[in-house]
Amino acid sequence: MTDSLLSLRGLTKAYPGVVANDDVSFEIGHGEVHALLGENGAGKSTLVKMIYGLVKPDHGAMVLNGAEFTPSQPRVARAAGVGMVFQHFSLFEALNVAENISLGMENPPNQRDLSDRIRDVSQTYGLPLDPERRVGDLSAGERQRVEIIRCLLQSPKLLIMDEPTSVLTPQEVEILFGTLRKLRAEGTSILYISHKLEEIRNLCDTATVLRLGKKVATCDPREKSARELAEMMVGASLHIPEKAAAEAGEVVLEMRNVDLKSLSQFGTSLKSISFQVHSGEVLGIGGVAGNGQDELLSALSGEALTPDSAVMFEGKSIGQLGPNARRSISVLAAPEERLGHAAAPDMSLIENALLTGRARKGLDKNGFLRWGAARRFAKDIIEKFDVRTPSSKNAARSLSGGNLQKFVIGREVLQDPRVLVVNQPTWGVDAAAAAAIRQALLDLAAKGAAIIVISQDLDELMEISDQFCALNEGRLSKARRTADLNVEEIGLMMGGSSNAA
Amino acid sequence: MDLSAINPVLLIASLMVAATPILLAAIGELVVEKAGVLNLGVEGMMITGAICGFAIAVETGSPMLGLIAAAAGGAVLSLLFGVLTQYLLSNQVATGLALTLFGLGLSALLGQSYVGVKPPASARLDIPVLSDIPVIGQILFGHSFVVYLGIFLVVAVWFFLNKTRGGLVLRAVGENHDAAHALGYKVVRIRMMAIAFGGACAGLGGASLSLVRVPQWTEGMTAGAGWIALAIVVFASWKPVRVLLGAYLFGGVTVLQLNLQAAGVSIPVEYLSMSPYLITIIVLVIISTDRSKAALNAPASLGRIFHASS
Numbered sequence: 001m002t003d004s005l006l007s008l009r010g011l012t013k014a015y016p017g018v019v020a021n022d023d024v025s026f027e028i029g030h031g032e033v034h035a036l037l038g039e040n041g042a043g044k045s046t047l048v049k050m051i052y053g054l055v056k057p058d059h060g061a062m063v064l065n066g067a068e069f070t071p072s073q074p075r076v077a078r079a080a081g082v083g084m085v086f087q088h089f090s091l092f093e094a095l096n097v098a099e100n101i102s103l104g105m106e107n108p109p110n111q112r113d114l115s116d117r118i119r120d121v122s123q124t125y126g127l128p129l130d131p132e133r134r135v136g137d138l139s140a141g142e143r144q145r146v147e148i149i150r151c152l153l154q155s156p157k158l159l160i161m162d163e164p165t166s167v168l169t170p171q172e173v174e175i176l177f178g179t180l181r182k183l184r185a186e187g188t189s190i191l192y193i194s195h196k197l198e199e200i201r202n203l204c205d206t207a208t209v210l211r212l213g214k215k216v217a218t219c220d221p222r223e224k225s226a227r228e229l230a231e232m233m234v235g236a237s238l239h240i241p242e243k244a245a246a247e248a249g250e251v252v253l254e255m256r257n258v259d260l261k262s263l264s265q266f267g268t269s270l271k272s273i274s275f276q277v278h279s280g281e282v283l284g285i286g287g288v289a290g291n292g293q294d295e296l297l298s299a300l301s302g303e304a305l306t307p308d309s310a311v312m313f314e315g316k317s318i319g320q321l322g323p324n325a326r327r328s329i330s331v332l333a334a335p336e337e338r339l340g341h342a343a344a345p346d347m348s349l350i351e352n353a354l355l356t357g358r359a360r361k362g363l364d365k366n367g368f369l370r371w372g373a374a375r376r377f378a379k380d381i382i383e384k385f386d387v388r389t390p391s392s393k394n395a396a397r398s399l400s401g402g403n404l405q406k407f408v409i410g411r412e413v414l415q416d417p418r419v420l421v422v423n424q425p426t427w428g429v430d431a432a433a434a435a436a437i438r439q440a441l442l443d444l445a446a447k448g449a450a451i452i453v454i455s456q457d458l459d460e461l462m463e464i465s466d467q468f469c470a471l472n473e474g475r476l477s478k479a480r481r482t483a484d485l486n487v488e489e490i491g492l493m494m495g496g497s498s499n500a501a
Numbered sequence: 502m503d504l505s506a507i508n509p510v511l512l513i514a515s516l517m518v519a520a521t522p523i524l525l526a527a528i529g530e531l532v533v534e535k536a537g538v539l540n541l542g543v544e545g546m547m548i549t550g551a552i553c554g555f556a557i558a559v560e561t562g563s564p565m566l567g568l569i570a571a572a573a574g575g576a577v578l579s580l581l582f583g584v585l586t587q588y589l590l591s592n593q594v595a596t597g598l599a600l601t602l603f604g605l606g607l608s609a610l611l612g613q614s615y616v617g618v619k620p621p622a623s624a625r626l627d628i629p630v631l632s633d634i635p636v637i638g639q640i641l642f643g644h645s646f647v648v649y650l651g652i653f654l655v656v657a658v659w660f661f662l663n664k665t666r667g668g669l670v671l672r673a674v675g676e677n678h679d680a681a682h683a684l685g686y687k688v689v690r691i692r693m694m695a696i697a698f699g700g701a702c703a704g705l706g707g708a709s710l711s712l713v714r715v716p717q718w719t720e721g722m723t724a725g726a727g728w729i730a731l732a733i734v735v736f737a738s739w740k741p742v743r744v745l746l747g748a749y750l751f752g753g754v755t756v757l758q759l760n761l762q763a764a765g766v767s768i769p770v771e772y773l774s775m776s777p778y779l780i781t782i783i784v785l786v787i788i789s790t791d792r793s794k795a796a797l798n799a800p801a802s803l804g805r806i807f808h809a810s811s
Contacts (some may be wrong), residue, residue, distance in 0.1 A: 053685075054683065074683070074684060074685035077683075086683065090679070090680035090683040090684060091677070091680060092672075092673050092676040092677050092680060092681075093673065093677070093801065094672075094676050094798070094801065095669075095673065095676065099669055099673075102666070102669065103669060103670065103681075103683050103684055103686075108666070144718075229531050231579070291567045294676040361638065
């Protein structure tokens, strides 16, 4: 039994109403990169939280290096050599890099020694990072480096990574993989959680697939195709969105030299953004988070106003119209942040349907709400988009991320927009639901609408967009036909290299 | 009108005494807010400290025991707030306001038999040679012990927050409690300690009013000092040194306008009375006009309820 680093035996954890992990057992060997695969809600997060000491299992045992391992809290796990890089970074924006790292250590050295050690480690593993910088000013990729270096400083035996590449450019992903391969060569084991199957086939030695809290299989991902892995996760065959070949029509929406100062502290201002979208076309806008995506969406949705003629819709200037005015002329948007921006968390699905559908679906009359019509509209969304919820009276907050996302997209799609702008339409959504959302967007385009998809998921943009452009530090590259691009070129466009255009 | 009756040396010396209650309360609240908790009950804790300190000092004849009792009284009251907001997850704003009302009522009840009583004089720091230096000696030395305690606490808090690991953890908890929890820090425990510290400081501030500055007990004697302390913390961008500046400015204008009133300046008394509040806030607003920088200093989790979910 001592040939494996960590073995999990029959781990079970139940929450009221749901069994998050049901008798899960597997082994992680020394110097192995072990993938943990599964849909949203399959129990991956609960499982790694048990290993990291954040959650106590109801039953089952863990053995680390031949000794019983029952971490009661993260610092016990860290002391035993388990490090974790979270999906949503657990960093403190107002503090600098060295302070952030020091908070994650048991016996941190003084600031100057720590800064030196950070520089050492960051050079050794090819992760450039300045210890004096304030974390709030760092990019997502740099923030992840902070977390990784924090773990590496403790020389972990097992490094847990929760969806590490979801916020990185392809080039940053390569750097990260280089680091992980180097760690593996030094004998560190890595437990790697991801949705991205190609990555797992590229990097991992072993994969464990979870479905609805149970282990389905442990396999060698290099011997399986991405499709086989996906079907193991879903437990059914997977529908791949189909794109009908359609001729692009006339220009529906155009932006001309839009400059927009960001309202938020850490936001990015837009700098002379220009593009056109045609009828029946999907325009994909790629780029790493924090390069102006939120600002671009707000300029398109009408939350931020621009000079009147800077935004043109079917030949009319709409730059000075607010969100409701734009909705009524059928320019709709679905922002990235589901809770709090796209939906009001504590209001029911019916009320949420009413909030954006009011004008176009005629859900009010003379200032009075038509609850019957609103209920029918909400029910329609729930049925057509397979939103899993006990009822339309449930609060938006109570839905899982994927289901709420289906609701938010469905709500806009069913209003038959001429222009639909979506930001991160499938962020944190599992494979089957993501496919359904993408199909709905494609179907809408086939009916002649112009679609703008802002996303950090390049596979998604390659799959559904006709034209691709990249957003980098608030500047938008020229649009190019997606079919003519390969991943390297896209990476260069996202990095802001202008000769790619 | 006789402005020559105003002695600048005495003015500065009494400024330090006048500023101390607010300074103590504000530096405590600063620590509480840096830990991410918004305790609006400062006024209530101050006045509770004022009567606790006053009563014990009168009963025992020892001002020092009075100050200890004041700190204890403020801390106990703040822990009530702590239990309600940290364990029972009640709303911090509403609970803080309730705490102020509760403190005002409780102090009035406790203080019924102390109205008009004279407290024992608190010891002054008389250092033979230094206190005799003209001007400087008069300004800097010979004050009550609490005046120096206030200045010491500002330095100590600054040092703690910026130079020690405990301070770093406290700021981390106030910045992002979920992340701090994920790293294994005890968010609730750290916040309870900060709340108790803030309560003790507010209590001391109240006692410095009833035992040193005035010194006597009257109902509602804090007269909004707790609210000014709260405002100073915000406008000082959560920086200890600026809190000192704000408190001394407020104390200075208070003393000055009292002197002006006494000298019979022909400005209506109402304007003079409001001037310390107005001037302090205007000056601190001007200092913190760079909005982006001020926002960076604000603890990001301030006032948000923390519930450790799995």
